[in-house]
Amino acid sequence: MKVLRTEWLKIKSYPAFWGIMIMTALSYPGINYIFWNIYKDLTQRKNQAGQIAKLLLGNPFAYPETYHTTAYFSSFFVFIPAIVVIMLVTNEYTYKTHRQNIIDGWSRDQFLMSKFFDVLLITLMVTVLYLSIAIVIGIIASPNSTVSMWSNSGYIGLFALQTFSHLSIAFLVGFVVRRSFIALGIFVFYYIIVENMIVGYSKYKLDDIGRFMPLEIADRMIPVPVFLGKMDEKAYKASLANIPQQILLTFVVIVVVWSICYFTNKKRDL
Numbered sequence: 001m002k003v004l005r006t007e008w009l010k011i012k013s014y015p016a017f018w019g020i021m022i023m024t025a026l027s028y029p030g031i032n033y034i035f036w037n038i039y040k041d042l043t044q045r046k047n048q049a050g051q052i053a054k055l056l057l058g059n060p061f062a063y064p065e066t067y068h069t070t071a072y073f074s075s076f077f078v079f080i081p082a083i084v085v086i087m088l089v090t091n092e093y094t095y096k097t098h099r100q101n102i103i104d105g106w107s108r109d110q111f112l113m114s115k116f117f118d119v120l121l122i123t124l125m126v127t128v129l130y131l132s133i134a135i136v137i138g139i140i141a142s143p144n145s146t147v148s149m150w151s152n153s154g155y156i157g158l159f160a161l162q163t164f165s166h167l168s169i170a171f172l173v174g175f176v177v178r179r180s181f182i183a184l185g186i187f188v189f190y191y192i193i194v195e196n197m198i199v200g201y202s203k204y205k206l207d208d209i210g211r212f213m214p215l216e217i218a219d220r221m222i223p224v225p226v227f228l229g230k231m232d233e234k235a236y237k238a239s240l241a242n243i244p245q246q247i248l249l250t251f252v253v254i255v256v257v258w259s260i261c262y263f264t265n266k267k268r269d270l
Contacts, residue, residue, distance in 0.1 A: 003106075007117055023080055028133055036141075061137050065152065066135075071222050085167045087174075088115070094180060112262060116258070165250050172260060173187045198210045
């Protein structure tokens with residue numbers, strides 16, 4: 001409890017944390033609202049094209065698909081809370097607060113555990129935000145639905161696990177590099193460019209070996225929504241069948257990441 005209280009005191013007086021979390025709170029509903037409006041625009045047309053679109057797309061935002069669809073679109077912006085994680089850990093080294101914690105009687109393990117709680121807290125906040133969006137959109141999109149509102153809610157857990165995995169990797173980058181701007185640059189460059197290039201190239205040239213890249217492993221727990229899966233039903237069904245494997249691999253990535261952090265923390269000079 002002392003560790004948690006100390007971390008909360010650091011976070012609550014850190015304007016950048018709240019600023020970026022506000023950006024997250026705007027971007028998640030924003031991306032889903034955009035696609036929700038695109039869907040409505042396509043399906044509410046009175047012409048034949050609108051009827052065909054409604055037939056083909058179904059209603060990806062209604063229950064039970066709302067959890068899947070909103071998880072997929074919300075995952076586009078996981079890199080925003082990842083920036084918060086990097087800033088929180090690099091600030092410890094910039095302002096030497098990690099040394100002060102040790103001087104105050106913390107062990108090295110307690111310091112690392114405090115950062116683990118930070119990542120866990122941000123994951124929880126992001127997941128609650130996503131869940132709120134999914135429920136609200138689901139209610140609006142399916143007012144007369146007889147389907148249970150918690151049907152297909154397993155994607156809540158998948159989204160939380162995906163977020164925690166990505167934030168853990170972001171933490172590793174910040175923890176190893178220790179310089180905020182350099183760590184942010186490395187993570188964003190890798191997140192947006194490097195891994196996407198590797199995954200895209202390997203899909204066509206290297207027997208899809210890019211599926212074992214650390215971020216891609218977690219991403220594949222949440223396949224494209226059903227209406228996009230209809231474009232290639234064979235591939236979509238295969239991606240659904242692979243979800244248990246991706247869950248296992250994601251846990252492996254998380255364990256490896258925090259193990260590296262643990263042993264680095266043990267050996268590193270303060």
